[in-house]
Amino acid sequence: MTIAVFTEHRGDKLLPIALEGLGAGRKLADALGQPVAAVLVGSSIAGLAQAAIAGGADLVYVVDDPLLMEYQPDAYVSVLEKVVRQINPQILIIGQTDTGRDLAPRLAFRLGTAVTTDCVDLAIDPVAKRLLATRPVYGGNALAVFSNETDPQMVTIRTKTMTALPTDAARRGEIINIAAGLDAAAIKARVISRVAEEVAGIKIEDAAAVVAGGRGIGSAEGFKQLEELARLLKGAVGASRPPCDSGWAPDTVQVGLTGKIIAPELYIAVAISGSSQHMSGCSGSRTIVAMNKDAEANIFRYARYGAIGDWKKVLPAFTAKVRALIS
Amino acid sequence: MNIIVCVKQVIDPEAPPGNFRVDPATNKAEMKGAPPVIDPYGEYAVEAALKIKDAGGGKITVMSLGAGLLREVVKKPLAMGADELVLLEDAAFADADTFTTAAALAAAIKKAGDFDLVLCGREASDTNAGQTGASIAELLGIPCVTLARKIDAAAGKLRVERVTSTGYEVIEAPLPAVVTVSNEVGEPRYPTIKGIMAAKKKEPVTWKAADIGIASSGRRVTLNRLYQPVHEARCEFIKGENPEEMGANLALKLREAKVL
Numbered sequence: 090m091t092i093a094v095f096t097e098h099r100g101d102k103l104l105p106i107a108l109e110g111l112g113a114g115r116k117l118a119d120a121l122g123q124p125v126a127a128v129l130v131g132s133s134i135a136g137l138a139q140a141a142i143a144g145g146a147d148l149v150y151v152v153d154d155p156l157l158m159e160y161q162p163d164a165y166v167s168v169l170e171k172v173v174r175q176i177n178p179q180i181l182i183i184g185q186t187d188t189g190r191d192l193a194p195r196l197a198f199r200l201g202t203a204v205t206t207d208c209v210d211l212a213i214d215p216v217a218k219r220l221l222a223t224r225p226v227y228g229g230n231a232l233a234v235f236s237n238e239t240d241p242q243m244v245t246i247r248t249k250t251m252t253a254l255p256t257d258a259a260r261r262g263e264i265i266n267i268a269a270g271l272d273a274a275a276i277k278a279r280v281i282s283r284v285a286e287e288v289a290g291i292k293i294e295d296a297a298a299v300v301a302g303g304r305g306i307g308s309a310e311g312f313k314q315l316e317e318l319a320r321l322l323k324g325a326v327g328a329s330r331p332p333c334d335s336g337w338a339p340d341t342v343q344v345g346l347t348g349k350i351i352a353p354e355l356y357i358a359v360a361i362s363g364s365s366q367h368m369s370g371c372s373g374s375r376t377i378v379a380m381n382k383d384a385e386a387n388i389f390r391y392a393r394y395g396a397i398g399d400w401k402k403v404l405p406a407f408t409a410k411v412r413a414l415i416s
Numbered sequence: 417m418n419i420i421v422c423v424k425q426v427i428d429p430e431a432p433p434g435n436f437r438v439d440p441a442t443n444k445a446e447m448k449g450a451p452p453v454i455d456p457y458g459e460y461a462v463e464a465a466l467k468i469k470d471a472g473g474g475k476i477t478v479m480s481l482g483a484g485l486l487r488e489v490v491k492k493p494l495a496m497g498a499d500e501l502v503l504l505e506d507a508a509f510a511d512a513d514t515f516t517t518a519a520a521l522a523a524a525i526k527k528a529g530d531f532d533l534v535l536c537g538r539e540a541s542d543t544n545a546g547q548t549g550a551s552i553a554e555l556l557g558i559p560c561v562t563l564a565r566k567i568d569a570a571a572g573k574l575r576v577e578r579v580t581s582t583g584y585e586v587i588e589a590p591l592p593a594v595v596t597v598s599n600e601v602g603e604p605r606y607p608t609i610k611g612i613m614a615a616k617k618k619e620p621v622t623w624k625a626a627d628i629g630i631a632s633s634g635r636r637v638t639l640n641r642l643y644q645p646v647h648e649a650r651c652e653f654i655k656g657e658n659p660e661e662m663g664a665n666l667a668l669k670l671r672e673a674k675v676l
Contacts (some may be wrong), residue, residue: 094445155578162587163559187580191562194514194547198554203515203636206545221640227445227542228429230436234641278559278589286583322676330599338563340600341583346544347599349581355675365433366541376675378666379651387433394673396666398659414671 091126091148092118093178093241095169096141100130103140106184108253110246111145113211114182119218120213123179128172130165132158142262145254149262150176154269157245159283160188163276166195166401168269173200175267180220180240182211185245193245204243205235209250220244228346229369232243248350249373286341291325293342298324298355301344301371304331305360305381305400308393312337315359318408321415322355345370360400363388380404417474417569419465420528421498422521422536423458425489427481429541430456436644438674443642444543445542454492457537459604461597462493464567465535465540466605472570475499477528483510487620495607501620502528508625515636518551523628525556533569534594538562549596559589566602570624 094114096107107127114125126148127141138149152168169192173181183189183196185207197204209232211222220242226233237243285371293299300319302312311327319326328338330345344351345367352373359380368391371377379392380403389395396403425646432448438445465476478493481504494501504520519556525531535555539546546562553560559574565584566577569591577596614662625631654669656662670676 162561190546191550194545194550195554195560196517198518198551199546203513205548205637206547224544225619226544226642227427227436228544230433231438231445231642232643233639234638237636237639238638239636273620278561278587278593281586281588283585285582334599334603340579341581347538363433364430365436366429376673378670378675380663381667389651389653392645392651394654394666394669394675395651396654396656396659396662398656398662402659403663403666406660407667408663410664410667411670411676414667414676 090123090179091120091153091176092123092180093128093173093176093182094146095181095183095189096127096129096137097184097186097250098129098134098137101136103137103144104184104186105253106142106186106246106248107141109249109251110182110184111141111389112253113246113251114180115145117180117211117213118249121179121218126150126176126178128169130157130168138264141262143256143258147262149264150267151264152267152269154271157269159280159390161276161280162191162195162278164271165192166199167271167275169196170199171270172267173241181241181243183243185247189245197243200241202239202241202243203237204236204245206245208244208246211244211246211251225369228364249352282328284337285291288341291323293325293327293349294351296325297353298322298357299327299344299351299353299371300324300357300359301327301329301361302332302359303329303337303361306332307335309337314404314408318357318404318411321408321412324353324355327351329361329364358388358392359404361388362386363391380407386402417467417472417533419468419474419476419560420525420531420534421458421461421465421476421478422534422552423462423478423480423490423493424455424540425452425480425485426455426540426542428453438642438644439641443639445642452486452489454489455537455540455542457541457597457599459537460495460599460601461537462498462602463604464564464597466497467601468533468569469497477502479504479521479524481509481512481517490584490620491615491618492607494618495611496605497611501618503620503622503624504628506625508630513635513637514545514547514551515634518548518555520625520628520630521548522552522555523630524623525552527623527628532591533574534592536594536596538596541563546596549594551639553594556594559593559597561587561589561593562596563598564595565598567595575647607673659661
């Protein structure tokens with residue numbers, strides 16, 4: 090038996106979530122006395138196998154085929170079905186990424202098993218020796234601990250919730266190649282193009298300071314004031330869901346369960362009520378500052394500093410003082 | 417174009433989080449003082465179906481699975497403009513896991529007859545699992561495209577813009593297919609008075625588990641524990657004579673605390 094980890098990669102590197110998956114897999118494998126197997130799927134990826142071993146894998150199964158250069162749903166589900174049936178892992182860990190959230194449920198059903206998605210903690214039940222998978226439910230209002238009745242026990246893991254091992258270039262492992270053996274008839278849906286809609290300036294995931302607006306901002310013009318403060322702080326603008334739905338802010342800066350999950354040093358929430366689904370995306374921030382006219386707003390339960398007042402009056406004065414202080 | 421939309425009755429996710437409670441004895445959640453609603457993500461799927469119907473015509477059949485479905489809640493998609501409502505209502509469907517839900521919906525979709533497109537929300541706001549659509553597709557053996565923000569479906573072909581963390585992908589697939597819809601598709605329309613009146617008169621078709629050949633639940637996942645994480649509020653409220661002074665004092669406080 091093994092613990093398998095689907096190790097995603099981009100360019101010539103494993104993604105951080107792949108290393109986090111290997112770290113989580115190592116912990117479970119040690120509790121069960123089993124090896125960790127990385128599953129690498131792509132094109133011209135032989136060089137990544139050693140990185141997976143350095144990250145904690147004992148075995149690396151490599152499926153290297155030009156048709157697998159980029160994620161194509163039907164091809165990847167079909168290849169992973171083949172690999173999983175061959176290696177028969179007890180647990181399979183996948184990252185909750187653009188790829189993982191599409192792939193995992195389909196793979197689980199193809200294999201006749203189940204997946205628990207978006208897990209934030211994984212542990213082995215000391216008695217039953219089964220996986221206990223913890224994930225937020227009800228938009229982050231509660232946590233649920235699930236166990237799968239069927240094998241492989243599949244999970245996807247939320248980014249930055251599991252710890253990668255220190256990279257050890259001296260670690261040894263075994264590399265096994267598996268032929269893709271793709272059946273062209275099985276490929277029905279095709280990704281025709283991929284379009285990047287990056288916003289100008291610092292990416293919200295990388296920004297040390299994020300100034301985010303909610304429904305109460307009221308217009309695209311209102312967001313220009315947030316941009317002014319974000320520029321001053323050398324940070325990025327974010328938004329809760331309503332402004333994105335209304336087109337006041339681009340969809341790529343949506344913070345929350347169904348948007349970006351970020352953890353900046355400073356998160357300034359302007360006219361954001363603080364729904365659980367939004368807080369799921371920013372509650373890991375080091376310091377949350379909130380401006381809201383509603384003293385009862387949920388955001389104040391998470392904020393370290395708060396100002397109760399109309400943002401249209403609070404924010405300009407705040408921005409002016411910040412400008413004076415940092416110049 | 418025959419479109420099936422799967423929606424779920426859930427506890428109101430937009431109610432204040434302070435009203436959310438978990439009963440640790442039963443592992444059940446409730447939202448105090450707020451009636452259940454149609455899942456907002458499902459409403460985006462209804463909106464996507466209505467957009468397709470607006471563009472090229474068609475028939476929209478809404479399906480909802482559960483136990484104790486409130487008619488005034490599950491009829492909302494009819495009031496928005498959907499044509500038919502099929503309820504899969506059975507005590508066996510209470511707290512159904514993904515496998516039970518998907519198996520029942522797939523069986524009901526087959527029983528309902530010809531279809532071109534099945535739409536689901538990207539996830540339900542209670543489980544947040546995001547699996548039902550993909551699972552129905554696997555059980556029906558048809559393609560699945562997740563996280564749609566734009567759907568073109570006509571003449572046996574599907575073209576979807578799929579939301580990604582950096583932008584979007586364009587995906588093409590043959591019909592029939594399953595598509596899960598993300599909120600980027602646009603705000604769901606409000607029911608019209610005419611729609612509400614029509615929905616009132618319309619009786620849903622109701623099928624029990626036995627009607628769609630679902631014998632037992634066949635659960636694959638067990639919920640061991642449901643709990644609310646402890647969270648202590650420790651907000652320092654900034655004082656000031658007026659909002660402007662509060663804003664300035666907030667900046668001073670952040671500098672003093674070395675946050676700035």
